[in-house]
Amino acid sequence: MICETTRRSCGVLIVVAAAAVAMLAALSCGVGPANAGGGVNGNAGRQQRQLKAGSGGGSSGGCSNLNLYEGSWVYDQAYPPYDSSSCPFIAKEFDCLKFGRPDRRYLQYRWQPGGGCNLPRYYMNGNNKKENLGGCRFEGEKFLRRMEGKKMMFVGDSLSMNQYESLLCMLHAAVSNSNITRQSQPYLSTATFQDYGVSIMLFTSHYLVDIEEQEIGRVLKLDSISDATSRLWRQMDFLVFNTWAWWYRTGPQKGWDYVQDGETISEDMDRMLAFKRALTTWAKWVEANVNAAKTTVFFQGASPSHYNGTEWGKPGLRDCSHETDPVLPPEASNLAVGGAVSLALQAQQDAIKSIHHPILFLNITGLSHLRKDGHPSSHSGLARLDCTHWCIAGVPDAWNQLLYTTILDQPSTPAPFF
Known part of the structure; x- marks a missing residue:
């Protein structure tokens, strides 16, 4: 059951903080290679080695922090992991099947890390029940139990x-009969799984620093994160930051009229x-405000777009139209x-290195770079071609399987990485 309420808030500054890169903890549930068909080799391992900042722990499952992102997109007829037509949370921008995408192969690739690792793997059968396909299931209810009483916020x-x-x-696919309430405020959306006391939130903040309305217009303040935003972020148990696409x-x-760097205000x-x-x-905000014993901080790496075929070996193509398979x-x-x-990834790495708190990096860039087939293209509720965002179901499910795996691999009680 889903209940939805809408609230109006007193003017909150548009804010966002900006990104960083570090180590991801290891996979805890890999038990050997999955049984599946043809793989698509990724170059994410090379990127991960270049971006490594700090070190990560080992895992009883035999998966290192490197090979979570070094692997293949594997065609799996049991995918997708849920029926998007039954999900009430998908915005029209991402609802590709609803808006006429004719092919289905893009739904049936899952990310398979190398070295015998298995990410959580399940699908919904004809009776809307999860079927275990070997390896480690994505168990939504297990995730919610582990997160009981906690708040997770995506910021970006x-x-x-x-x-x-x-x-x-x-x-929702795992606990479709659960009591789920929704609230919407300017820049803030919340879905609460009431039976578990778990809130999943989205704070819209394109640049992770403030945009302030002034007499001259909207001013992007590169050195400012407002007190109101800071108080909200500090309340979270999990923060997943992201910024890049709007810069x-x-x-x-463009989301601003002027940019302020120190005391200097300019048009660009x-x-x-x-x-x-x-x-x-x-990075300075994280250093000054995050209590590592309470709050786990993630950063989602830059998500690639696909408007230049040269980037995936097809010179002459100018967008992702008609792409139906990964590279x-x-x-x-x-x-x-x-x-x-x-260059953005290097900048994120440099920012992370300046932070003494542990930051868990979701290095989705390399594996997503292979998925030129995963975008809405012309099949969304928007009247434009979109090779930047991703269909749901689709590539973001793999991002969340990596997030899920990392959280479940953390100890139950607060520790340096939890």
């Missing part, structure tokens, strides 16, 4: 919204420099993330 842009809605669909937007899609500045300034502000071998083994995204 529309890619955070992608991941937030995917997680809600995965949990190079121009014209009407070098965007990568602005991104780095915001990341520094975010296949042998091209996949040599496909590296480049351009501005690689």
Whole structure:
């Protein structure tokens, strides 16, 4: 059962803090290779080694923090893990089947880490029951029990919204008869699983630093995170930060009119420099405000878009239209993330290195780079081509399986990484 209420809040500044990179804890439930068909080799391992900041722990399941992201997209006829038509949380931007996407193969790839690791794996049978396919199931109810009484907040842009809605669909499929309430405020959405006291939240903050309405217009303040935002973030048990996709937007899609760097206000500045300034502000906020004994901090790596076929071995293509499969071998083994995204990842790494608190990095960039087939393209409720966001069900489900695995691998009581 789902109840929805809408509230209006007193003006809260648009804020966002900016990103960072570090180690992801190891997988706890891998028990050997899964039985499945053809794989799609990823180059995520190369990226992870380049981005490594700090060190991660081992795992009884035999999976290191490196090979969670070094692996293959495997075609699996039992996928997708849930029926998107039964999920009430999907925004029209991501509801590809509802808006006429004719193919289904993009739904049937799951991420398979290397080295014998298994991410959680299940599907819904004809009676809407989960069937165990070997390895370790994604058990939504187990996740909710582990999270009992806790609050998780995704903080970021529309890619955070992608991941937030995917997680809600995965949990709803597991406990569809549970009492779920929804609240919506400006910049804040909350779904509470009342039977478990678990709240999953989305705080929209494209840049992770403040945007302030002033007489001259909207001012992006690269060195500011408001007290109101800070108080809200500090209440969370889990914070999943993300920012990148909006930093190079121009014209009407740009989210600000002026940018303030220190005492200097200008109409624009070098965007990568602005991104780095915001990341520094975010890192300082984490350092000063996060109690590592209470709050676990994640950062979701940059999500790649697919508007240039050269990036996936098809020069001449200008978008993701008509793509129905991931990048296949042998091209996949040599496909590296480049351009501005690689610079963003380096900037995130530098910000993370400045933080003494442990940050868990969801390194989704490399594995998502292979999924040029996973975008809405022209099949969304928006009147534009979209090769930036992701269909639900789809690629964000793998992001959440990695998130789920990491959380379940943490100790039950507060510790340095929990």
